[in-house]
Amino acid sequence: MPGELKPKNIFLLAGQSNMTESGGVYNDTKTNLLNWDGKIPPQCTPTPNILTLSINKTWEIPHDPLHKEIHNLKTCGVGLGMPFSKQILAKYPNYGVIGLVPCAIEGTKIEMWQKGTNLYNQLVDRARAARQSSGGNIRALLWYQGKSDCGEQDSRLYTRRLEKFFKNVRHDLDSPDLPILMVIVSTGPRKSLRFRRYAQLNINLKNVMRIESVGSTFLADHLLLDTNSAVGIGQKVANNFLYSFYHWK
Template sequence: MKSILMVGQSNMAGRGFLTAVPPIVNENLSMFRNGRWQLMAEPVNFDREVAGVGPAPAFAQAWSQAHPHEQLGLIPCAEGGSAIAEWGPDGPLLRHAIQEAQFAQETSDIIAILWHQGENDSHDHLYRTYPQQLTATLTHLRTALKLPHVPIILGELPDFLGQQGFGLSAVEAPQINAAIHQVAAALPQAYVATATGLTSNPDGIHLDAPSQRRFGYRYYQAFQTQADVTVPAAQEATQVAQLTQSTPTPAERQYLASKRFAQGQGTFADFIAAYQAAQEDPA
């Protein structure tokens, strides 16, 4: 089984509204919770009650479509509102991520690290020390996991920051993006995914759900090509839409029936009928 590690702050954890995009349900995708692999369900990175759609499920679905007979797991370790200083080698956030990743390594091979962070450092000239801090964090992460060559994909900060809402104070996002590119260029097998054209929730700081799907696809493109993704793909909208257009398998239909019932949608008889229909009719 392959896996990917998710680290950073809230736009990696995800704050996209869950009802704004079709769900991604794939029996070949899992998430690491309570020391075991469970069927992936959003929100994957439940750091807050307001957790929602993040970039990793779209990355995972794109990977799965390219590797239809393999399993991929997501290891969620992002923490909303965290600054780069809190991700230092001796800090609790990085120590926790390393422990989770090492636990997951007992049953999986980590093939990528997805990083998105910087909104909390986009003010008061914090960008001046950001490259050194980010380099130390990512280098320590690779060393601790004994993965010196694992690809690291770093997402840019979106260009709507510094304009409104909670994002109003993030006026130095361009400088943080420059630092992110600097670090990626200096580290081996580190690549940047552009945030060009992505849009926000009404709060002005968090990527909305459709943008998170696009962002996750860009992360996957950077991983797949082992190169920076500096502009959106020409057919990005079509390719992202295809991530949720597959016909559900019987196991996926059973999961969806269970989820609807657990959320109070329909009676127990409705659930049993849908569950049995999924078993009897694979189409």
């Protein structure tokens, strides 16, 4: 990391596949393995005004895929984090250095994010380390999850688990009103998708912003965002954050 640059504004990235960066990922028919095309759109190019917390909890200039280390070196591509950050800086150049904290893991159900689980503990631990090492403030949790729960039809159970997760994160980070920017799922088996969307849209907590993903374009599996939509959703999340929480302290 250059000089003594530290992030003033910290954002947590959590959830599953579409947060771990799926843009540009494809199935190589010759090897039957997932690969990334390596194409970085302009909205994701590195800048010293955006940093990321490494697996060793040091601040570095980010390069997509942001989740490569935290995701056990599995194949990742372009995601929401960089276009989200660059959109904020494009609109407010004096916003200050942004610090991204990747914590998402593909294929994870909401029960795997409950307090006491490895994923939950890792999220809270990395968030605390980010705040302590930078002296900055955690501005929001970006959350994109739900695809792995689409087989479950109990919307009330999912809602309860999601609300409990949000409440616990806020409590353990001593931030009871922490803004949460939640992307609503928009693809999956029709009936189960309806249950999951209903559950997410009916979260009844203060400062939870719902960002719609309907209209996005996906990879061949019809589940993972392509590069254009990953960029678009990232920018959309940023616009919602700026509109609702720019002056939040």
